[in-house]
Amino acid sequence: MTKLTKNQKLVAGKIEAGKAYTLKEAASLVKEITTTKFDASLDIDVRLGVDPRKANQMVRGVVSLPNGTGKTVRVLCLCTPDMEAAAKEAGADYVGLDEYIEKIKGGWTDVDVIITMPAIMGKIGALGRVLGPRGLMPNPKSGTVTMDVAKAIREVKQGKIDFKVDKAGIVHASIGKVSFTPEQIAGNAKEFISTIIKLKPAAAKGTYIKSIYLSSTMSKGIKIDPKSFEEN
Numbered sequence: 001m002t003k004l005t006k007n008q009k010l011v012a013g014k015i016e017a018g019k020a021y022t023l024k025e026a027a028s029l030v031k032e033i034t035t036t037k038f039d040a041s042l043d044i045d046v047r048l049g050v051d052p053r054k055a056n057q058m059v060r061g062v063v064s065l066p067n068g069t070g071k072t073v074r075v076l077c078l079c080t081p082d083m084e085a086a087a088k089e090a091g092a093d094y095v096g097l098d099e100y101i102e103k104i105k106g107g108w109t110d111v112d113v114i115i116t117m118p119a120i121m122g123k124i125g126a127l128g129r130v131l132g133p134r135g136l137m138p139n140p141k142s143g144t145v146t147m148d149v150a151k152a153i154r155e156v157k158q159g160k161i162d163f164k165v166d167k168a169g170i171v172h173a174s175i176g177k178v179s180f181t182p183e184q185i186a187g188n189a190k191e192f193i194s195t196i197i198k199l200k201p202a203a204a205k206g207t208y209i210k211s212i213y214l215s216s217t218m219s220k221g222i223k224i225d226p227k228s229f230e231e232n
Contacts, residue, residue: 022228040217068159070177
């Protein structure tokens with residue numbers, strides 16, 4: 001049997017097995033149980049009472065986290081020459097078109113988000129094999145295909161994320177860093193859950209939100225009572 005380290009023993013004693021914590025409690029506890037030397041990411045996992053195999057029960061959307069993600073998001077904007085100045089001013093890390101399409105064809109994907117315009121999608125379609133598996137393909141539903149590329153860039157830089165329920169019926173997202181205050185963590189989590197509730201499919205029956213867990217990189221998951229999200 002593997003022996004627990006000193007830090008693991010301390011953490012084990014702070015989480016009560018089977019207990020569902022309030023959002024406020026979990027936001028503080030996740031900081032206490034994180035022992036990594038780096039600023040770990042905070043993840044939230046929400047199990048939904050939906051069947052994602054059915055099109056009318058798919059849950060997918062975007063949310064602007066009020067306190068940002070704590071991450072530096074690298075943005076590539078593929079746009080026409082007349083939009084390049086606005087894209088650069090909005091904070092895009094890379095701006096251009098044909099030269100970046102060629103780089104991507106060669107395997108370059110050193111970005112986190114790609115934002116483009118409807119008129120450009122014809123050229124980008126051929127990049128699906130490279131971008132698709134990496135989750136980088138621009139999509140109108142996630143707001144990454146738009147005429148207002150500058151606005152989309154600013155939103156992504158400020159903490160806008162997109163999410164989608166997986167085959168197991170779970171929505172997973174990173175909503176901040178351990179260095180955030182408990183109030184910032186709770187604020188981001190509440191906004192995320194509120195958005196998921198608004199996206200409840202009409203075809204979903206029974207309990208919609210089955211469970212919510214908050215964790216940091218390499219930490220245990222903390223179960224949260226869904227009712228606590230209704231508290232101020």
